[in-house]
Structure formats: C-alpha cells, structure tokens
Amino acid sequence: MGSACYVYAIVGRNTPLPSAGTGGAAAELAMVPWRELAAVTGQTGDDGAPVTVEAVLHHEAVVEAVRRQGPALPVRFGTVFRDATSVASALAERYEPLAADLDRLGDKVELSLTALWAAPASSDGPAPAPQEEAAPAGQGAGARYLHARAAEIRRDEALKERARAVARELDQVLGGLALERRVSFLPTPGVAVRSAYLLDPAGVEAFKAAFEATRRARGEVRVLLTGPWPPYTFMRRTETEGGGIPDGRFAELAQLLTDAKRGRPG
C-alpha cells in the first residue's frame, strides 16, 4: 500500500469513521481535519488509484458507509493527494462552499430518472416523418445535402420538443416531491430525459410510489428510476451554477458501455 491519500468524502470533523470492515469498505480509513470539516481518506499508490471495477465499487461502498455515520459529501472518484498536508490545503481552499454544501446536502439522497425512447433500439429515436426524408427529384448534390441537413435539423428540434414535453409531464407529478432537481434533454439520442431529484431520505418511498403510478402512463418512453444515491449531482459546481445535469461524459460512458457489451475493444 502506498503513501498517497485517496479522498472519499467530506464530513464534519466530529463524525466517527465507520468501524473497520463495515461492508468490506472501511479498512484503513483516516480523517484529515481542517477547521470544522474533515476529509475521509485511505491510502493508495504514489501513482494514483487503479481504475477497476473493484475500485469504483469500493469508492461507492466507502462513501455509503461514511454516510451511515453522519452527514457527508461524496468526492469524485480518483481524487488523490500526495499527502495529508495537501488534502488539508485543498479543504482550506474550498472551505466555505464545502461547509455550505455539507449543511445543505450532507443528509440528503438523490434518485435518478431516465426516460428511454420506446422506439426500436436500433433507430435514432422516434422515426422521422417520411416526407422529410426524400429530396425532390432532379436536384444537384449540393441541394440534396442542404435538403437533408434541413430535415435533420427539423428532426432534432422536433425530438427536443418531444423530450421537453416528456420532462414537463413527469415534472408535474414528481417535481413537487423533490427538494431540487436537475434535468437534461437528449443527453444521447436514445435517452429522452435524464433527471436527478434531491430528496430527504424520508421522502424516498413516497417518490417511488408516485413514480410507479406515473410510469404506467408513459407510452412514448420507458421511464426508469434508480437510487437512492449519495447526492453527487447536486454539489456546487466550480464552473457554473444552476442549469441542467452536467452531461459532458454521460454520452461517452453510454458509448463505452454499449461497446463493452458488444465485445468491442475500446
């Protein structure tokens, strides 16, 4: 085991560490305090953390074990510092927003809702209208290209509007049950809507019941719910505030997963 510090979570400095062996995830944890906060850390190799199935699951298991001890913020996978002094400096640098987020989110959970288009999986979302596909006869290559491009733009806009309509319908039922929500439209062509809902843990069952009632009414999409998860999505972003879910990597992850399941090399 190396000497670098891998950071799992941010907690209040008086939060107890999980007992060793809890869920197989709590061995060799340590606290690095700074004022009223502390980082929950483990040891890793000097060249960083391995990227494996076990490492990602271990990260999540530790975060969840820590959160059973008290309010905690989940730290992004792969956050490694050279030593405890560097960890403390990082806490000091972002102390105020971290303290505010711990107060706001530390004991909350999130549920993830995904609406997949119910159209055949091999299509690019719902099928376009046939009249948009055929270019008028006798046109040159340039005109045909422009015609096709215009049709493509119309399909994109129509699809986005349908995704927004799905989101509005879901929000009418579920939005009032959540403390906050983040929504993104068409993060991949096969996914109409992704939403994250921030909840008090006591509200999870009521939310699931409402979801169960509304998902039966969906014909155009398959609506899936996962969680509860630690509130990863609702951390204060350093770049921009508000808006939807930062989906920069979701489509890439989706592609990696579908490639892997089809046995393709990366």
Added chain:
Amino acid sequence: MDPSLRSASGQTAALRAQDVTLLDLLDRVVDHGVILAGDVTISVAGVDLIYLGLRVLLAPVERLPELMSRTVDAVDAVDAMDEERSEVAHG
C-alpha cells in the same frame, strides 16, 4: 449535438434497463461529486486515464450483482411494460 455522438446513436439508443443503473453509478462516481484539486495525476490531468480504464472496467458488468440489485424497480417496471405490450399485441 456532438456529431460523433450522432454517428453512434444506434448504439447509445440500445441501452437496456440494467445498463442505466450502471451508467447512473459510473456517471455519478466518476464525473460528479465534490471536486478537489488533487495533486496526483489521475485526478486532474489524468481524467482521461480514468476513461481509458473504464473501457476495461465496463466489460465484466456481470460481476456486479450487488449493483444490479438496485435495478430491481427499473427492471420490474420494464418487464411489466413489456408484458403489457405483449398482451396487447397478442391478445
């Protein structure tokens, strides 16, 4: 929309219910949560290394029984929907 994603749309559209749970976990753990300026390569400049590793990580998804158990609601919902559609189609 990123053109590279458009070209891949046929594949990304093929997500299954079980895939969604795995994606939900990966997206959160790898790409969200508290961002601290870690000073070892993998956490900042090494973000791409994580994705490189994920290509390996994602292959043996059958090794995630605990994770898959969280999909129960979603899978049940989809299965029930499929059954309803089947009944309509064949009824």
